[in-house]
Amino acid sequence: MPAVQETVERVKRIDVDQYRYGFETLIDSEKAPKGLSEDIVKFISGKKNEPAWMLQWRLEAYRRWLTMTEPAWARVEYPKIDFQDIYYYAAPKPKKSVSSLDEIDPEILKTYEKLGIPLREVAMLEGVEPKPGEEDPARRKIAVDAVFDSVSVATTFKAELKKAGVIFMPISEAIREHPELVQKYLGSVVPTSDNFYATLNSAVFSDGSFVYVPPGVRCPMELSTYFRINERNTGQFERTLIIADKGSYVSYLEGCTAPQRDENQLHAAVVELVALDDAEIKYSTVQNWYPGNSEGKGGIYNFVTKRGDCRGNNSKISWTQVETGSAITWKYPSCILRGDNSSGEFYSIAISNGFQQVDSGTKMIHLGKNTSSRIISKGIAAGKSQNTYRGLVTAHRKATGARNFTACDSLLIGDKCGAHTVPYIEAKNSSATFEHEATTSKISEDVLFYCIQRGLSQEEAVGLVVNGFVKDVLQQLPMEFAVEAQKLISISLEGSVG
Amino acid sequence: MALLEVKDLKVRVEEREILHGLTLTVNEGEVHAIMGPNGSGKSTLSHVIAGKPGYEVTDGQILFKGEDLLEMDPEERAAKGVFLAFQYPVEIPGVATMNFLRTALNAQRKARGEDEYSTPDFLRKVREVSKSLNIPQDMLKRGVNVGFSGGEKKRNEVLQMALFEPSLCILDEMDSGLDIDALRIAADGVNALRSPKRAMVVITHYQRLLNYIVPDFVHVMSRGRVVKSGDKQLALELEESGYAQFEDAA
Numbered sequence: 001m002p003a004v005q006e007t008v009e010r011v012k013r014i015d016v017d018q019y020r021y022g023f024e025t026l027i028d029s030e031k032a033p034k035g036l037s038e039d040i041v042k043f044i045s046g047k048k049n050e051p052a053w054m055l056q057w058r059l060e061a062y063r064r065w066l067t068m069t070e071p072a073w074a075r076v077e078y079p080k081i082d083f084q085d086i087y088y089y090a091a092p093k094p095k096k097s098v099s100s101l102d103e104i105d106p107e108i109l110k111t112y113e114k115l116g117i118p119l120r121e122v123a124m125l126e127g128v129e130p131k132p133g134e135e136d137p138a139r140r141k142i143a144v145d146a147v148f149d150s151v152s153v154a155t156t157f158k159a160e161l162k163k164a165g166v167i168f169m170p171i172s173e174a175i176r177e178h179p180e181l182v183q184k185y186l187g188s189v190v191p192t193s194d195n196f197y198a199t200l201n202s203a204v205f206s207d208g209s210f211v212y213v214p215p216g217v218r219c220p221m222e223l224s225t226y227f228r229i230n231e232r233n234t235g236q237f238e239r240t241l242i243i244a245d246k247g248s249y250v251s252y253l254e255g256c257t258a259p260q261r262d263e264n265q266l267h268a269a270v271v272e273l274v275a276l277d278d279a280e281i282k283y284s285t286v287q288n289w290y291p292g293n294s295e296g297k298g299g300i301y302n303f304v305t306k307r308g309d310c311r312g313n314n315s316k317i318s319w320t321q322v323e324t325g326s327a328i329t330w331k332y333p334s335c336i337l338r339g340d341n342s343s344g345e346f347y348s349i350a351i352s353n354g355f356q357q358v359d360s361g362t363k364m365i366h367l368g369k370n371t372s373s374r375i376i377s378k379g380i381a382a383g384k385s386q387n388t389y390r391g392l393v394t395a396h397r398k399a400t401g402a403r404n405f406t407a408c409d410s411l412l413i414g415d416k417c418g419a420h421t422v423p424y425i426e427a428k429n430s431s432a433t434f435e436h437e438a439t440t441s442k443i444s445e446d447v448l449f450y451c452i453q454r455g456l457s458q459e460e461a462v463g464l465v466v467n468g469f470v471k472d473v474l475q476q477l478p479m480e481f482a483v484e485a486q487k488l489i490s491i492s493l494e495g496s497v498g
Numbered sequence: 499m500a501l502l503e504v505k506d507l508k509v510r511v512e513e514r515e516i517l518h519g520l521t522l523t524v525n526e527g528e529v530h531a532i533m534g535p536n537g538s539g540k541s542t543l544s545h546v547i548a549g550k551p552g553y554e555v556t557d558g559q560i561l562f563k564g565e566d567l568l569e570m571d572p573e574e575r576a577a578k579g580v581f582l583a584f585q586y587p588v589e590i591p592g593v594a595t596m597n598f599l600r601t602a603l604n605a606q607r608k609a610r611g612e613d614e615y616s617t618p619d620f621l622r623k624v625r626e627v628s629k630s631l632n633i634p635q636d637m638l639k640r641g642v643n644v645g646f647s648g649g650e651k652k653r654n655e656v657l658q659m660a661l662f663e664p665s666l667c668i669l670d671e672m673d674s675g676l677d678i679d680a681l682r683i684a685a686d687g688v689n690a691l692r693s694p695k696r697a698m699v700v701i702t703h704y705q706r707l708l709n710y711i712v713p714d715f716v717h718v719m720s721r722g723r724v725v726k727s728g729d730k731q732l733a734l735e736l737e738e739s740g741y742a743q744f745e746d747a748a
Contacts, residue, residue, distance in 0.1 A: 449550050450588045454598075454658065455576040455606035464601060468592030468641065 032089035038062060041203050044089050048172045048207075051179060061192040061202035068196045074359040075388045075420060076328045078301065086266060088204045088237070164220050166250075167212040171239050174210035181212055185243050189272035189309045189336070197268040197330075198305040201237045205270070208238035213248040213279075222478055224253040238269040244279035246312065251282040251478060267326075268303045277312030277339065282320070284477055285333075286485050288492065289325035296355030296384075299327025306333035307363075310342035310371075318345040319362065320476045322485040324492035327356060332390065334363035337371035337399075344373040347476040349485070351492050352385030352417070361391035361422075366402035366432070375406040378470045381417035382493060388420040395432040402432040410440040411469050413462065413493070463490045499564050501526050501697050502547075502666055507558035509539075509546055516542045518722040519558065524666070527694040531708055531733060532701045534719035535741040540701045541585070543719075544668045548582040549575050562666070577609035581664035583655040585671040590642040595654065598642045599624060603661060627660045631687045649680030656687035667691070668699045673707040685710030705737040720744040 032043050041062050045055040070081075161168050167178060175182050192202040213219050244250050267289070273281050283306075292299025302325075308317035319333040335344025346362035364373035373393065381387040387410065395402035410419035421438045443465055451461035466489060467474070474482050502524040509517040517539050524530055534540050546553050547560060549572030560567040567575060590598065604614040615623070628638065633653055643651050652672060659667055669688065673681055688711055692698070700711055708716075708730065716732040717724045718741070725744045726732065 444588070445551070446586075447588045447590060449572070450584065451590075451598075451602070452572045453548050453550075453576055453582050453584075454602035454662070455573050455609065456602060457571075457573050457605070460601070460605060464593055464598070465590060468590055471592035 035084040065199040076357040165214040171208045171210040197303040201270045205237045205239035208240040211242040213250045215246040219250040240271040243274045246276045247278040249280045254285045271306040273308035275315035278314045280316040282318045285321040292327040302326040302329045304331040309336045313339040315342045320347040323350040329358040331360045336365045338367045340368040346375045347473040348377045349470045351380045352387045353382040356385040359388040361389045363392040366395040366399040370401040372403040377408045379410040382413035384416045386418045390422045392424040394426040397428045400431045404434045406436045408438040412442045503561040508556045510554045529698045529713045531713035531716045538719040539722040544670045577606045579665035583669045587651045596638045648675040652684040705733045
């Protein structure tokens with residue numbers, strides 16, 4: 001049997017049911033009643049003890065949302081979502097406030113343990129700090145703001161961050177403690193009227209992270225959030241806001257997993273980044289939410305709006321994402337290059353297998369002078385999945401000297417999947433330089449046989465070739481994430497080659 | 499016991515029979531040349547021995563060290579000591595040659611129940627072997643065969659042969675795409691690997707290669723069979739008279 005044929009046979013037998021993170025934590029949770037109404041919005045706001053302005057903001061978004069319709073332009077298909085059949089709020093039953101990990105429900109901690117998250121965390125908490133002058137990369141400091149279902153259950157390293165002046169806390173807390181910052185920046189990158197899902201998020205967002213890095217500060221550690229969708233039928237609506245003030249730097253890591261469920265779950269997050277003069281934000285995501293089973297049943301609908309605003313001159317925003325999960329991904333982390341000489345980057349690996357549908361890409365909007373952007377996208381489609389890159393690069397009339405380089409490469413495994421590239425390129429001034437390269441290739445039988453003749457199994461051969469294919473992007477990830485991502489890539493392709 | 503015994507092998511590709519009962523015996527330490535015109539089945543033979551998918555064996559058998567080779571997965575054959583030097587080695591972008599060599603070598607060792615090489619041991623071994631083949635270290639950092647010249651690709655094949663220490667090396671048209679200097683370097687590498695414990699099957703169109711890798715036996719293939727066997731003298735005769743005389747014999 002030719003190798004490709006064989007791969008296809010094996011793909012038919014994919015068992016995404018063996019989803020590694022498909023376990024469920026049995027803890028009490030507190031839910032709002034199903035469905036969405038002004039009362040639910042008030043309920044959520046009330047649960048969070050929000051000030052009146054926040055409730056008003058949410059209600060305005062809700063009223064606008066009622067007038068909007070779901071977008072249909074993406075290359076994804078799914079049954080109509082009944083927005084009244086979703087729980088919009090679920091929080092683990094509160095145990096008052098928590099100041100250390102000891103106070104957290106052991107069941108929740110176990111969940112994190114299964115995810116392999118707390119290990120480095122625990123090490124840090126036990127005082128395994130590297131001696132001065134010797135940096136142990138495996139124990140590099142990472143502050144974790146854990147979002148369990150909808151509420152941040154623990155925020156650590158607060159003290160050390162505080163020393164540097166960095167604010168890193170659940171956004172629900174920031175609304176109460178730093179209202180001036182939240183009011184100034186929330187919705188300033190993704191306005192409440194932006195799009196159907198962003199508007200929905202604005203009305204009902206439950207929690208998320210808030211980061212503020214003051215002028216001239218280099219954030220002393222990587223900031224990290226792990227999201228996890230746990231409750232049955234709860235939409236998860238995080239809201240993340242990161243502000244890098246003048247001359248500051250911050251690197252933020254977001255990782256996600258969701259346990260296995262039969263029903264589809266909706267996830268509509270909004271992430272807003274603001275970089276002022278000379279500031280830099282690096283935002284990395286590893287997303288491995290439940291992709292659905294081998295019949296295409298279940299899985300997460302991931303409709304996310306992520307946007308960064310290079311508001312200041314010489315600012316820089318860099319998105320790096322490794323997307324392996326979700327039944328449907330609809331996601332375009334973008335950069336608005338407003339400041340002169342600002343730059344935006346988008347590095348992406350999107351892997352789809354089984355019945356997954358991915359429509360993802362970026363938007364680089366050049367407004368300032370001499371702005372530059374770089375897009376490296378690697379799509380890998382296996383099984384019966386569909387993988388679309390959709391990207392917009394545009395230069396405003398006044399954006400003289402704008403430069404963009406785009407490279408979109410797609411790799412197909414088997415012949416039941418599809419890869420599509422949809423670039424939109426607009427230059428409204430003649431001094432813009434845009435380059436676009438795109439390739440689509442198949443893992444050839446010859447390459448696989450070459451590797452196998454040298455002693456590798458079929459699966460190892462595919463893993464090796466794919467990891468080579470995505471190498472440029474993996475190199476952009478912070479080290480410990482890169483290792484995790486590499487493992488994840490192998491895991492998510494396990495089904496594709498038997 | 500012979501190292502490799504091919505007995506009355508019949509092979510089909512997409513309903514068409516390519517090998518019509520081929521028999522070949524190779525003992526340890528021997529170098530066999532297989533010559534023949536295009537389409538005579540030379541490459542098919544090498545692919546079937548290595549286990550490339552897409553070939554259907556309808557009759558006959560292949561024994562390797564007395565074991566039924568056709569029952570084994572291709573990676574298992576590699577671990578047992580079957581090495582195919584490809585006519586057109588593939589490129590694998592983004593995978594550093596060094597990483598590839600290590601992954602493959604350790605996969606083979608693991609399959610044999612041996613310990614995997616530690617990084618320092620592996621590096622020492624690669625350095626030693628590549629030095630003897632005149633392969634610059636810089637080449638090992640590049641993607642597998644990416645941007646390699648024809649000569650470099652073939653040297654990379656020989657490097658792997660030296661590193662994996664197989665007991666049977668099949669060289670498929672090693673001379674294709676090589677100028678005379680590159681050919682000499684590659685052939686020198688192969689000759690250095692000749693040993694009483696290792697056999698080689700050299701597949702080629704032209705006698706030229708056999709000036710550098712001198713065979714103990716020469717077999718002429720035509721239309722899916724071995725039609726004549728002899729010593730290195732036979733290759734010289736072929737050079738004179740061509741393959742036409744055998745077309746009728748087949």
